[in-house]
Amino acid sequence: MERRSATVLVDSQPAGVLCETDEGYAFTYDDLYLSQPGAKPISLTLPLSAKQYTSKTMFPFFDGLIPEGWLLMHAITTWKLDARDRMGLICAVCRDCIGDVSIEARI
Secondary structure (H helix, E strand, O other): OEEEEEEEEEOOEEEEEEEEEOOEEEEEEOHHHHHOOOOOOOEOOEOOOOOOEEEOOOOHHHHOOOOOHHHHHHHHHHHOOOOOOHHHHHHHHOOOOOOOEEEEEOO
């Protein structure tokens, strides 16, 4: 069962969906994104594929988007987040990341 999800954007275009499930996490590329000429994978560890990627823990690529140090502490205290809630952190603080990948929480 899906609990929370977020749209993964590449250069502001929807590229896929990251979901938190009862078993862990799932990432699926958007079919329209996959059909575009020149589509590029969001990560070397998540190559372009129509199959769903699953993991019991947060995918390292997405976990790496979460800020560290004082910026993480600021986000945790400002938004009253749990540092162990990786999906919550991604949805709250990864909307404007460095690079071409960004995350938008889905409601």
